[in-house]
Amino acid sequence: MPRVRIKVDGVTYEDEVEPRLLLVHYLRERLGKVGTPVGCDTTNCGACTVLLDGLSVKSCSVLAVQADGREITTVEGLGPGGELHPMQRAFHTEHALQCGFCTPGMIMASIDLLRENADPSEAEIREGLEGNLCRCTGYQNIVRAVRRAAEEMRQAPEREVTS
Amino acid sequence: MTETVAGREIGSARRRSEDARLITGRTQWTDNLQLPGMCHVAFLRSPYAHARITGVDAAEARQRPGVVAVFTGADLADEQGSLPCAWPVTEDMRHPDHPPMAVDHVRYVGEPVACVVARDRYAAADALEAIDVDYEPLTPVLDMEQAVADGADLVHADLGTNSSYTWVFENGDLDAALRDAPVLIERRYVQQRLIPTAMEPRAVVCAPEGDGFTLWSATQIPHILRLMLATVTGIPEHRLRVIAPDVGGGFGSKLQVYGEEVLALLLARRLGRPIKWTESRSEGNLTVHHGRDQIQRLTLAAERDGTIRGLKVDLLADMGAYLMLVTPGIPLLGAFMFNGIYKMDAYSFTCTGVFTNKTPTDAYRGAGRPEATFAIERLMDELAAELDLDPIEVRRRNWIRHEEFPYDTIAGLTYDSGNYEAATDKALHLFEYDTLRAEQADRRERRDPVQLGIGVSTFTEMCGLAPSRVLGSLSYGAGGWEHASVRVLPSGKVEVVTGSSAHGQGHETAWAQITADRLGVPFEDVRVLHGDTSVSPKGMDTYGSRSLAVGGIALVNACDKVVDKARRVAAHLLEAAEEDLEFTGGRFSVRGVPDQARTIQEVALAAFAAHDLPDGVEPSLDSDATFDPDNFSFPHGTHLCAVEVDTETGFVRIRSYVAVDDVGLVVNPLIVEGQVHGGLAQGIAQALYEEAVYDAEGNLTTTTMADYLIPSAADLPHFVTDRTETPATTNPLGVKGVGEAGTIASTPAVVNAIVDALRPYGVRDVPMPCTPERVWRALNEQEGSA
Structure with a gap:
């Protein structure tokens, strides 16, 4: 079995994995990183979104072996030392979640969206989050949250989003 | 009070x-749980909509690496019981056995026929391929109208019919209302089948603990589930503990006692170790109960001034292949709501529950009330068009005025409170109704290829389920x-x-x-x-x-x-x-x-x-x-939707949406607004995007999120929401409930808007979901026949 070395939320892990093992199953079942959930099997819902070397990927469509030698940030690694990332704070403040199942992926995708566009319009946020589905909120408060976080992050641009 | x-x-x-x-x-989602010695289950599911099982060979699967056990329906036949239906709506309701795992017949694609228990989920899935099942295919029953015709093939041969029940409610002299009515509006509307699609897939873990079992499930109903598991399996209730940890949405789909939950318990008992099952999304689309799926035949009788005389409702409601927890009762929750907020002298409601070779239906957000609200609110717009009245005006002439509460409706309920005038006035103002009507007239005049339509929905619903005595009178199995x-x-x-x-x-x-x-x-x-x-x-x-x-x-x-x-x-x-x-x-x-x-x-x-x-x-x-409430609560509101319809492509864009809801006293406005937003999204999705589609063989073709289109952020507009606050008089807080209001109200608002945009072209209906193709066809079939 291939051996992989993957840094996840600041900790480096070395493991033997089946070549077909999905990254999300590696995170959840081998590392206990259960904060990243699985919502579909066709890469449509985005609940499993994580950052791979700082870029958002759907971890259900990446094999664990493809992450060898690379760095993953999950929602659990966003706020080192218990401090919340501005995006997490904004989701809370704007009531951008209800059941919360899509939330980890939505937060990670939103962070990547702001990396590409620090000041997105409402339409740009809606287009940018098209790959992340939510069944509870109707998205309106998610859009508000991303705008709030964008404003906060523009005022404190030095903040590092990956751990 | x-x-x-x-x-x-x-x-x-x-x-x-x-x-x-x-x-x-x-978080603590059920699928997060990992327990010592835990095994994973995977289910082999029927590829046929209707077939006899003539043989199952699981010998090879049992030899596969990592496999702990394999069970067929026959292996569990003596202990698996029959899944419960807690709502026998009539005394003569036909209620077929529903084994959690099929033994000799399969009646919908996705019905489980065998399962593999293995050390991990990959090994369990692999071994499914090694199970051989011999089927003798039978003709699937897929169309409700054909299913109740003479000589139809039967879903359950032993029942001798595809009709589960016929339930009737009548009040007032409908014959008199229809006789010589100056205006008769007759319509046939189809409530398409929907898939609830909570973001968290179903999951269940069951562990033997001491002299009993603990079962974690992604369920809305841990208490009801515990009682039903005891009833089905015979394991005493006090030996069962059910935990619903963090649950990622339900919308009715997790108001159920699923076969997989019963089987997890039986497997944990058989094997003496923890059992886990988590569905994949495609598995879930096949087997989570579906919602809606009705054919509605409606007749509304009115005077020339728009005053409603009476309403006749004839429903065929698709039960799917079996009756699940509250399947037969769902359309009947609509029986009391087809009259909406309007006064009338006569009403007749008849519903026939029909078996088909499809996934069973049951509660989905709104459960019977969206279907009823759609019908009456569409009819009110049709009545307005027939009389050349503004759709708001025709509603004003019929609705219960605020000083008339409490009001006994023709459907037998007492609405305790409401103020439809206030909610409507507020909505019209926020919507800038007159300005949009002027723009609509202008676009019509110019023959603008992009036409503007305005849709109205002045809805109410019954919620706060429910007074136990009322539930008892409706033969529901428990209190409220x-x-x-x-x-x-x-x-x-x-x-x-x-x-x-x-x-x-x-x-x-x-x-x-x-x-x-x-x-x-x-x-x-x-x-x-x-x-x-x-x-x-x-x-x-x-x-x-x-x-x-x-x-x-x-x-x-x-x-x-x-x-x-x-x-x-x-x-x-x-x-x-x-x-x-x-x-x-x-x-x-x-x-x-x-x-x-x-x-x-x-x-x-x-x-x-x-x-x-x-x-x-x-x-x-x-x-x-x-x-235990004395009465239901009756949230209401006025929703207004403006759409732009491209008459060349059939594409619909929601230009603006205003929702003024009256949910009584509000404990937390943030939560209420969020519930309204989410409800609107699901109601709009029924109008524009979602449909569970079966092919001619009974295969569900919308098994993935690429085929079953729940809306993304890019597919939905910004909503303008506001409230009026008329307290409920039937509870000490004056609260009413908000979980379903948005879904109930919004579907007819959107479809009314689309039809309104196209009415000058002779269009008077577009079937849901109103995809560009369907809008285009409605338009061109009209023009072709004109």
Whole structure:
């Protein structure tokens, strides 16, 4: 079995994995990183979104072996030392979640969206989050949250989003 | 009776306590559980909509690496029982056996026929390929109208018919209303089949623990599930503990007793080790119960001035292949709602439940009421068009005026309160109705290829399910009360236990707000516990927008009991008469002597220590209470939708959407607004995007999220939401419920808008979902035939 070395939320892990093992199953079942959930099997819902070397990927469509030698940030690694990332704070403040199942992926995708566009319009946020589905909120408060976080992050641009 | 004065917590937009774990990934989804020795289950499912099973060979699968056991339906036939249906709606309802795993027949694609138990989910899935099942295919029954015709093939041959039941309600002289009616509007509308699609797939874990079993499930109904598991399996109820940990949405789909839940319990018993099953999304689309799926034949009779005389409703409702927990009752929840907010002298409702070789249907957000609301609100627009009246005006001429409440409706309900005028006036103002009508006229005049349409929906619904006596009269298997208990700990902190089972609604926040106000304790000092039958032993769970209107009132009652008892203790400690004590801000003080006081925390400690209690008073301030409502609650509102329809491509864009809802008193406006947004999204999705599609062989072709289109952020507009606040008179808070309102109201608003845009072209209906192709066809078939 291939051996992989993957840094996840600041900790480096070395493991033997089946070549077909999905990254999300590696995170959840081998590392206990259960904060990243699985919502579909066709890469449509985005609940499993994580950052791979700082870029958002759907971890259900990446094999664990493809992450060898690379760095993953999950929602659990966003706020080192218990401090919340501005995006997490904004989701809370704007009531951008209800059941919360899509939330980890939505937060990670939103962070990547702001990396590409620090000041997105409402339409740009809606287009940018098209790959992340939510069944509870109707998205309106998610859009508000991303705008709030964008404003906060523009005022404190030095903040590092990956751990 | 109604207290509308908001306290310091009730009415405030508290940010939710639940969020802390949900935004950081410190969640407890059922699929997160890993227990020592735990095995994973995978199900082999029928590829046929209708077939006889003539043989199953699992020998090779049993030899596969990592496989612990393989079971077929026949292996479990003696112990698996039949899945429950708790709502026998008529005495002669036909109710076929429903084994959790098929034994000799399969009746829909996706029905389980065998399962593999293995050391991990990959090994379990691999071994499914090694099971050989021989099927003798039978003709699938897929069309409801054909299914009830003479000589139809049968889903259940032994029943001799595809009809499960026919249920009738009649009031007033409908024949007289229809006879010589100056205006008759006759329509056939189809409520397409929908898939609820909670974001969290179903998951269940069952572990033998001591002399019983603990079962974790992504369920809305831990209490009902426990009772039903005991009934189906014969395992005594007190040996079962059911836990609903964090549950990622339900929308009715997790208001169910699923075969996989029963089987997880049976496998854990057989194998003596923990069992886990988590569905894949495609598996879920096949096997989570579906919603809606009705054919509606409607006749509305009216005078030339628009006054409604009467309404006749004939439904065929698709049950799917089996009756599940409340399958047959769902369309009947609409029976009381087809009259909407309107006065009329005669009403007739007939519903036939029909078996087909499709996934069973059951509750989906709104459950019977969206279907009814769609019908009446579409008909009101058609009536307006027939009479060349504004659709608002025709509604005004028929709706119950605010001074007429309480009002006994033709469908046999008593609407306690409402103010349709106020909600409509507010919505018209926010929408800029007259301006949009002017723009519409202008575009029509110019023959603009992009036409503007305006859709109206003045809805009401019945929620707060439900008065137990009413449920009993409808043959429902249980009551509709709810339970709460309040534990005032010696330190003065408070634990609230609720029988409601939250899965995204924010109970942990809203219940703490109610408690903080009633007991005068800080919000932060209240912790809300739910969703575990060992912690919360009594409850009727969460569905039907009942949590606040029933469970919230149980909590109010429990808090009031705490205060009553604390008052006795405080009076004793203060050496004062009870009636001389005032209780404000968590403090009992002697009237006129404000310095003589005890806080509720001090009283709690005294009640715990029990050194000096009045005679006959037991230690502790803890209380519990139930609430069984006398009536349903009736949220209402006015929703207005403007769409732009491209007459060349059929593409529909929602230009603006205004929702003014009246849900009575609001505990947390942030949560209420969120519920409205999410409800709108699902109702709009029925109008524009979603449909569970079966092919001619009975295969579901929308098994993935690439085929079954739940809307993304890019597919939905910005909503303008506002409220009027007419308190319910049937509970002490004046609350009504908000979980389903948006979904119920929005579907007809959108379709009315589309039809309104195209009416000059002769279009008077577009079937849902109104995809560009369907809009284009409606337009071109009209023009072709003109």
